[in-house]
Amino acid sequence: MPKQARSSRPYDLAIAGGGLVGGLVAMALLKLRPDLEIALIEAEDHFGGNHIWSFFESDVEPEHRWLVDPLISRQWDSYDVHFPKYSRNLSNGYFSIESKNLDRALRKQLPASGLKTGQQAKMVKKGLVTLANGSEIAAKAVLDVRGSGDVSALDIGWQKFCGQMLQLKEPHGLERPVIMDATVEQIDGYRFIYCLPFGDRQIFVEDTYYADTADLDSAICHDRIAAYAADQGWQVEAVLSEEKGQLPVIYGGDFEAFWHANQGVDARAGARAALIQPITSYSLPMAVKTAILIAEMSDISQKKLDEMLRNLAQNHWKNGKFYRMLCAFLFLGADPDKRYKTLEHTYMKDEKLLERFYAGKSTRLDQANLLTGRPPIPVFRAIPLLLKYR
């Protein structure tokens, strides 16, 4: 039987960008609002890009876990960090999602009329998405989640990294993730290695930099990953997959100018709305929250969606001031080869404080605590920054 053509009535929601947020919004709507007809428009031929997204247990509200739990590939009960002065094991759970899981779930659950991979949204405006091939997708509401947009109004440094999933000849012996191994040579700012033990002989190793510029030479990164593996005594049998990222780390700027620079609709989320943890650039926790907030709206009209998401982004920006100050300490307060000291200082703190810090929920007391003790940056640099962000 030939497939019945869809009628020309508008979709209830057109989502431009089938990455993390777009995918999670679609999944949340499929569950909570199966009555709505949605179109998920993605330029690539698969949803989600090529990522391993991870989050701490304390980052995602327990009542929201239903959205991400089916996507999790691996989970651990605790994690380690290594700095020149000390190593520490922390008991927060850690979870990793491979983007292929999101792609698979969306393909399984979205009706064919909503699956729009390989289609580039050229223009996104109220009620309409115009594709690069000239065709149009009309919708009662449009959501713009096409990833990072124009960040020229923001003061940023960069978190950049290359990761490889390694198949080893012998077991690696790691029982839990190493979120930061900062005992490695400090190059191009704060450098650390991140390791996720996926299987006995399978380990994801990422070479990461908090640097002033976004340029990243994958070949050099891969050599450094190989050198790190050799230092651990790991013999690499094969490289199973690779990923890379260059994420803005925001330490200041003008939110209103940022918002205006990215025109289209106010209904934006994810990286496009700076809904990220300023220090880690993690956006998964906010993506989960955003998806559930949208799916729980009683009226998903453009007006309501615009209002809700603009307020969400604005409040997130306001609440992020303290973290932006810490980012300024990192990028402006320390010489690049001494940047690691800020994180070394932070990781000495109480575990619960660190959980709230990662979740972007530091209390006033936490903030005071994070600023006490011997400062990790010179006082003559810290004071102007403290005054600026006061």
Ligand SMILES: Cc1cc2nc3c(=O)[nH]c(=O)nc-3n(C[C@H](O)[C@H](O)[C@H](O)COP(=O)(O)OP(=O)(O)OC[C@H]3O[C@@H](n4cnc5c(N)ncnc54)[C@H](O)[C@@H]3O)c2cc1C
């Ligand atoms: C390699 C990597 C690893 C990361 N790891 C983590 C992590 O462990 N934890 C965490 O919280 N965060 C992580 N992040 C940061 C952040 O969570 C991701 O960048 C996240 O994917 C951002 O979500 P998003 O939906 O805003 O953007 P994206 O996921 O980038 O989605 C945007 C989507 O829009 C599509 N698109 C762009 N332009 C168009 C267009 N014109 N038309 C149609 N589609 C378009 C893109 O192809 C993409 O699929 C990582 C980022 C990278 C790059």
